[in-house]
Amino acid sequence: MKDVLAKIKTEMGPNALILSTREVKDNSYGTLTKPMIEVTAAVDYDAQLPSQALPSLKPLEKHIPSIHTDSSDIHSITSGITELGSMMRRLLKHSGVEQPLNPTREALISQGIKASLVDMMISKLGENTQTGTIKGLLTKLIKTSTPTQSKIWAFFGSTGVGKTTTIAKIAANAALRENQSVGIISLDTYRIGAIEQGRTYSKILNIPFAAAGSVDEFRSALDQLHQKDIILVDTVGRSPLNSNIIDQLQNYFAGMSLCKFLLLPVAIREIEMERTTKTFSSLGIDRVIFTKLDEAMTHGSIITHNLLYRIPLTYITTGQRVPEDIEEADAAKIVALCFGDKS
Ligand SMILES: Nc1nc2c(ncn2[C@@H]2O[C@H](COP(=O)(O)OP(=O)(O)O)[C@@H](O)[C@H]2O)c(=O)[nH]1
Ligand SMILES: [Mg+2]
Structure with missing residues (x-):
């Protein structure tokens, strides 16, 4: 060890x-291992004189990268801030810290209306705005509309959302109440039983029904039904997260004039609502139908969707009964539902 220390002092100086x-x-010699000593040494230095031992520091970079923003960044930042704000308010509420809450704001958010939309309305109308004023504003803002002029109506949406049932309701009402001639074409040849379900409804309603498994079959079914007042097209029941489906559907409807409905269940989370709407929007959605109102605890999703995407709402379905459980969308009724008004 003495020899080693001497070696260190010569190599590294007296402060080592x-x-x-x-x-x-x-x-390294196989089985003939010989013991070795590993010594770690360092040079001591005077802390008062750091420059002795430390390399000089480079001057700080003067260049500050410029920040590019566009309106979508700003939008997501603002909505992020609003959501943070609402999270903090809730945390404060739960921790018992006194915080003056706006009851109207809380009521709307607890109904499932997106917090940033509620805050936008409240900032427009003022913190002390009355419930009636907000109701009035919402009723004016909600877009509803009858279907477009086209006689072919196609129905899109996730598996199980209620496409086939809604088509049966619309077909029954058109045929029985409005005395219109109706035809149904189903493209849902994927799921076992899907065609049978459509065929059964058509039989009961005495409406011609065709199943089409290819674009050619679809075109010839349309030709056969061309004299009908309305042709309702049921589409594949697979996940909207599978984007191949959208490409396939594009092929079926390319260059055709039709009214395209997107169906969404009322009890949908914002994340699925956004994903489903964005996915199907590439088909060019004209109208929205909210389904299964009867199964939902809150109804704010209808307002959130309508205010965010501005696609007019045509129908709301309210149960499994065909043809009774469907209503034309009415802005005042939707607002009343969200405020828990009994009607
Ligand atoms: N509670 C309730 N159930 C519904 C409604 N609409 C459809 N359903 C039910 O939801 C299930 C799936 O419906 P279906 O029309 O086959 O969905 P599709 O896969 O989109 O064609 C069926 O059991 C329907 O009876 C509704 O408004 N309320
Ligand atoms: Mg179906």
């Missing part, structure tokens, strides 16, 4: 120190 020593095995 031994930090640690340890025995290591050298296996």
Whole structure:
């Protein structure tokens, strides 16, 4: 160790120190291992004179990268801030810290209306705005509309959302109440039983029904039904997260004039609502139908969707009964539902 220290002092100077020593095995000679000592040394330095031992620091970079923003960044930042704000308010509420809450705001958010939309309305109308004023504004803002002029109506949406049932309701009402001639074409040849379900409804309603498994079959079914007042097209029941479906559907409807409905269940989370709407929007959605109102605890999704995407709402379905459980969308009724008004 004395020899080693001497070696260190010659190599590293008089301030060198031994930090640690340890025995290591050298296996480079196979079984004939001989013990070795590993010594870690360092040069001590005067803390008052750091420049002695430390390399000089580079001057700080003067260049500050410029920040590019566009309106979508700003939009997401603002909505992020609003959501943070609402989260903090809730946290404060739960932790018992006194915080003056706006009851109207809380009521709307608890109904499932997106917080940033509620805050936008409240900032427009003032913090002390009355419930009636907000109701009035919402009723004016909600877009509803009858279907477009086209006589072919196609129905899109996730599996199980209620496409086939809604088509049966619309077909029954058109045929029985409005005395219109109706035809149904189903493209849902994927799921076992899907065609049977459509065929059964058509039989009961005495409406011609065709199943089409290819674009050619679809075109010839349309030709057969061309004299009908309305042709309702049921589409595949697979996940909207599978984007191949959208490409396939594009092929079926390319260059055709039709009214395209997107169906969404009222009890949908914002994340699925956004994803489904964005996915199907590439088909060019004309109208929205909210389904299964009867199964939902809150109804704010209808307002959130309508205010965010501005696609007019045509129908709301309210149960499994065909043809009774469907209503034309009415803005005042939707607002009343969201405020828990009994009607
Ligand atoms: N509670 C309730 N159930 C519904 C409504 N609409 C459809 N359903 C039910 O939801 C299930 C799936 O409906 P279906 O029309 O086959 O969905 P599709 O896969 O989109 O064609 C069926 O059991 C329907 O009876 C509704 O408004 N309320
Ligand atoms: Mg179906």
